[in-house]
Amino acid sequence: MSDDGYWIIRLMLQRGLGVIYLMGFLAALNQFRALCGDRGLEPALPFMRLVPFREAPSLFYFLRGDRAYLLFSLLGVFLSLLAVTGISEAGGTVWSMAVWLLLWGIYLSFVNIGQTFYAFGWESLLLEAGFLAAFLGPSRVEPGWAVIWLYRWLAFRVMFGAGMIKMRGDSCWHDLTCLDYHFETQPMPNPLSRLFHRLPPPVHKAGVLFNHLAELILPFLFFAPQPVAGIAAAGSLLFLLSIIVSGNFAWLNWLTAVICLTPLDGSLIATLLAVRPPPLLPQPPLFQALTWGLVLLVAAKSVQPARNLFSRRQIMNTSFDPFHLVNTYGAFGSITKERYEIVLEGTAAEDAREESQWRPYEFRGKPGAPSRMPPFVAPYHLRLDWLMWFEAMPSQGGHSRWFVQLVIKLLQGDPQTLGLLRHNPFPEAPPRFIRALYYRYSFGDRQWWDRELVGEYLVPVSLEHPVLKQVLERYRRKLES
Structure with missing residues (x-):
């Protein structure tokens, strides 16, 4: 032998x-x-x-x-x-x-x-x-x-x-x-x-x-x-x-x-x-x-x-x-023909207006800022980034529960959740409102990505939003039950 x-x-x-x-x-x-x-x-x-x-x-x-x-x-x-x-x-x-x-x-x-x-x-x-x-x-x-x-x-x-x-x-x-x-x-x-x-x-x-x-x-x-x-x-x-x-x-x-x-x-x-x-x-x-x-x-x-x-x-x-x-096992039985990305943004303004100062949250691996070069990550696994890719698929049909929790955690300034991201654009205090914009991305010539705004994936919400209040209450009951 x-x-x-x-x-x-x-x-x-x-x-x-x-x-x-x-x-x-x-x-x-x-x-x-x-x-x-x-x-x-x-x-x-x-x-x-x-x-x-x-x-x-x-x-x-x-x-x-x-x-x-x-x-x-x-x-x-x-x-x-x-x-x-x-x-x-x-x-x-x-x-x-x-x-x-x-x-x-x-x-x-x-x-x-x-x-x-x-x-x-x-x-x-x-x-x-x-x-x-x-x-x-x-x-x-x-x-x-x-x-x-x-x-x-x-x-x-x-x-x-x-x-x-x-x-x-x-x-x-x-x-x-x-x-x-x-x-x-x-x-x-x-x-x-x-x-x-x-x-x-x-x-x-x-x-x-x-x-x-x-x-x-x-x-x-x-x-x-x-x-x-x-x-x-x-x-x-x-x-x-x-x-x-x-x-x-x-x-x-x-x-x-x-x-x-x-x-x-x-x-x-x-x-x-x-x-x-x-x-x-x-x-x-x-x-x-x-x-x-x-x-x-x-x-x-x-x-x-x-x-x-x-x-x-x-x-x-x-x-x-x-x-x-x-x-x-198996992989990529179907191929997406266009790339869509969800970009989360927050503002500290009292009113969630378009002219308010919105700051984007950057993830560690997934595309965000058009000028940012995609990183080498593998064989390490960025789980949240991967789920954001699935979330952005046109066939997804609604917000996942974990995505709603992500928005809530960012509004709360949760340190553990922020640790999953590349940086915190609100180091002093959490934002008052968060929104999610929906973009179509493609490889660019003058910068890494070109992107076109398709619409809003999530309208501006705060912790006082009635839907988020309901989610928070259900979350609290789950943890205490």
Whole structure:
């Protein structure tokens, strides 16, 4: 087993997964209390009163409140650092399994009570990948080929699921025009997105064809003998790299790239790097038994995701059990053709008139001021910014509850909520009124963005507004019940 190269694939998997878990827990440390904490935009406590533990298993049913969220965020960061540095592999099989199962269990606890702000497909992907990592074994023990192949099965479902949802979705994936719009309208562009958007149409068409190759054909080759599997993985990694450099998609493509390392030829990588495997001990019998138990578990739980892949009514980014063990994935079945943004503004004036001095709130990642260059954010995840992209979709049909809470928190000058933004335009005192303007954005020539005012997304409101008063009263009752 020591000369098949699986040992170096395992090493890259564990270090890569450690980095992604670190990003996840840093985001929880910086954002969870403001989003879902005791006084957050979508508090977890009322959710846990309504949803039983068996439907959303979480440590926070037993250890509740902001202190617990802070403590377990810090513990998650610490455990992630153990995985990134390899310390998690230094204490033997039990220690290695314990670290990875704790990472999975703690992150599961956040996801299952995170509601709208944790409803992204890559949460389930990180959980599934993290649970499998507990059975990879420490660096001094022979790697189990079966677990590596479970990762190949995961890589197949992620890539092929994304390809199938596109073929069943927007017609632009068939006429090869989706990339004419995607780079400009994606959730959070980066500084290179404008460059990709302005590539000639034939290059965009070639990019869509490459997408279909990477997502619909290459995944089947992940299970082929070497060097075919390695070549297919290299093609997939090149495709994922093109997505990574052209936009900010949190850790979705970074994590997928880590998982797509598994079909590579480990022996070839070791030869190219001129490294040899360390002396490897046989797997303990109990660990072997647990590994094969995992294989049977994944096989049983793969029935629904496999059916979904080939169903005409395919759904994407869905978990079939509350532990997120074997899931179904997909992305961008439809492409928005125009970009709309909601710009929140406040004024300290006594009257909310058009001529009043309105100051905009700038978010950390999403487009706002036309002159501001889009930042590099990924693999870090700005959850509020992503939800603002969804909120601005024309099909949204009304204000989300969390959006109304956001407006209220800004009117109150809530420090936790303001910490989610780039800066506070009202450092002395909260504004008296807040409004939301609705713009159509496009990449500009003289500045980063050109924008056209479409209308008002939210009329000027104050804390004395009757609707906000009702929302505040319901919010207070929820917290006190």
